């Protein structure tokens with residue numbers, strides 16, 4: 001699965017991930033982007049200081065408002081996502097929160113996929129709700145009519161993820177974008193799990209892309225960061241966003257007048273939202289994220305290949321009830337995945353063990369190559385039991401509705417040797433079988449002693465998936 005030919009004059013993805021956005025030359029002609037670990041930037045004189053603040057000179061002032069190391073990685077990611085401009089923030093959560101804070105006002109409403117990262121869900125139902133922003137979660141994200149049915153007169157944005165976790169229900173970006181645009185609302189897509197190597201949502205009609213750079217983009221599980229990337233097609237002067245189109249700033253201009261109708265939001269986020277709410281990244285983290293970006297395609301390619309092989313292997317094991325990987329031809333999301341994902345199907349997915357939570361616990365604690373950790377997109381393979389960790393605050397009904405069964409485990413496949421990963425998963429399954437045998441022995445003993453555990457089963461229970 002090599003890279004397809006690319007239309008001139010744009011360089012290919014792997015060239016852009018190395019070269020895009022790099023400044024022509026710094027003072028010492030450093031090849032790597034220098035780390036400008038500085039709070040502020042020196043003004044030559046009185047007039048120079050004024051020019052910087054008045055916007056007549058676009059140099060840097062203070063790192064909360066911008067920094068050359070951060071700018072370099074912003075240009076790099078914008079080039080990879082086919083965006084006009086990107087902003088680096090301190091975390092993925094900051095990217096989601098800042099974007100929504102820049103678009104929504106008290107009384108506004110958001111239409112959001114129900115297959116959504118738990119942190120985003122919490123932000124919406126616990127925090128933005130407190131500021132008077134309403135949200136409706138779309139029951140059937142794969143059905144455009146379900147999105148249309150959730151719209152109210154107050155709807156000002158749509159939000160979804162390109163590859164939601166853990167169920168891999170890949171988003172039909174163009175279809176949802178069409179519904180959003182028919183209602184004058186932008187579509188925001190969290191592209192964390194896909195990365196721009198697999199899909200660039202802006203090319204399919206999305207208006208804003210957000211990322212947790214802490215995952216695949218940085219790639220090594222060492223730093224946190226987030227990105228907001230803007231497209232160039234949504235008209236922020238359409239009247240639905242008065243803070244962008246009618247409210248005048250100190251210079252007497254609206255955001256639309258200042259930045260143009262298509263850049264108004266990203267300009268507003270950069271000038272006023274992010275510096276004011278303060279979710280600023282460290283230039284050191286910007287450097288590390290840029291280092292990660294330089295090998296993004298290689299890692300995601302290998303991770304996707306490993307993941308597909310592992311998903312197929314798990315699919316064939318009798319202890320496994322279900323594998324939720326969109327790369328498998330029998331996945332209900334495979335057709336959509338094939339339409340959108342270019343070089344592979346990503347590395348994060350879930351599988352459900354027969355035998356419920358007890359089996360999941362044994363598997364989880366038996367693996368030795370996989371790391372037990374809540375993170376994803378790492379070069380290392382990771383495993384997690386969502387029902388008792390990330391989704392522990394959900395009720396049993398909510399978990400069942402989302403298909404997060406007690407026997408479901410989420411994996412994020414790394415770049416280790418495939419044979420070692422398969423051997424490790426086989427170790428997990430052996431522990432499940434040993435545990436099931438042990439359960440039977442305990443049950444038989446209990447029966448012998450008259451404890452009468454009539455509900456116990458000889459074979460693992462297939463209780464949780466249809």
Ligand SMILES: *Cc1c(COP(=O)(O)O)cnc(C)c1O
Nearest residue numbers: 091092093117192212214224225
């Ligand atoms: C991790 C994650 C986030 C939050 O990112 P942080 O960098 O941890 O703040 C948001 N969306 C998705 C899909 C994620 O996986």
